[in-house]
Amino acid sequence: LGLEAIELHRIEVPLVRPFETSFGRETVREALLVRVRTAAGDGWAECVAGREPFYSSEYVDGAAAVIERYLAPALLAASAGGALGGHSGSAGHPPTAEGGADAAIASVPAAAAVGPALAVVAGHRMAKAALEAAVLDAELRAQGRSMAQAFGAVRDWVDCGVSVGIAPTLEELLDEVAGYVEQGYRRIKLKIKPGWDLLPVGAVRELLGPAALLQVDANTAYRQRDIPLLAELDRFGLLLVEQPFAEEDLASHVQLAAACDTPVCLDESILDRTTALDAIERGATSIVNIKPGRMGGYLESLRVHEACLALEVPVWCGGMLETGLGRAANVALAALPGFLLPGDTSASDRYYAEDLTEPFVLGTGEHRGQLAVPQGPGTGVEVREELVRAWASASPVLLR
Ligand code: OSB
Ligand code: MG
Known part of the structure; x- marks a missing residue:
């Protein structure tokens, strides 16, 4: 080159x-x-x-x-x-x-x-x-060629979820979630931590109704002794609980997975194909959050995706508050066949009043709650x- x-x-x-x-x-x-x-x-x-x-x-x-x-x-x-x-x-x-x-x-x-x-x-x-x-x-x-073409994308639109931060009050949390539902997001993810878990999750489940897709992410905030508390999340019918324990602590994730019905999903712990396969084999994760940055790139992410697909382990595309530049590539990745759950691939306006690239806007009609996969060469967006x-x-x- x-x-x-x-x-x-x-x-x-x-x-x-x-x-x-x-x-x-x-x-x-x-x-x-x-x-x-x-x-x-x-x-x-x-x-x-x-x-x-x-x-x-x-x-x-x-x-x-x-x-x-x-x-x-x-x-x-x-x-x-x-x-x-x-x-x-x-x-x-x-x-x-x-x-x-x-x-x-x-x-x-x-x-x-x-x-x-x-x-x-x-x-x-x-x-x-x-x-x-x-x-x-x-x-x-x-x-x-576009990233979607190069990666082997199988769809032109991807389902979008939204990651909702810890709010100052329950009321503000419910307001924020209601706004996202109105905008069409197909899945809600709540950030949780000790002291901000069963109560807000229960309130949001009540607001959304039983059929809506809801999941939680603890970003390593819990300890092994919290397993009984985390198992109580089962009553809210969550899609998954993401990374409750430390990055290095696969053992506690294995124990939680055995103690609850909610699928355990790893984010921070998965560094590449090898760690993904190890975590799956040990029973520490049954769903994988793929973040290309954390895994050293889009090419390693393709390897993780393929390994998970072969094992029938669903994956979804995580996010790191990317501008349109990183988002464009994530949306292309999320168009691969094993990405079976909506990702943290939200529209530009969930994060930014003005984006670094042309903005990503949620679709309407049958594409409500989806983003279009960029089709131009490379990322398909202009900085x-x-x-x-x-x-x-x-x-x-x-x-x-
Ligand atoms: O754990 O997924 C995470 C943001 C920054 C760092 C870690 C995480 C997150 C999010 C937001 O959850 C995802 C997004 O909407 O970009
Ligand atoms: Mg996470």
């Missing part, structure tokens, strides 16, 4: 309302954007690391530092050595909807070379994922560069 330079852009985008979880409260999304400049054209991606290392050990300053000091030099050196292919891009690779993850990955050789080029650095999956996604965008634009400048929180960094 002929990688010529890597640019890092830091932006701050105000959220339309604060987002509170068991690990903290955010009022602004601080995002790290990556642009790769290649002989075959540019590619953009968004790093999902948060402002603080609370959800994950990764955070945005750390991601920027590791890219500057280690990952970008490694990737530029690999490209100079020919690892990302020639200067003509990889145009002409056939569509691969039939061939599974390996064939899809083989059709994007430059993006597929990013992971191996960065493997010398331990961890830092979110930082690596952003570089891989930017190369993938550039490569697919050069090929004239509004005037907003990258207007929202900049630091000077851009140019690495070459």
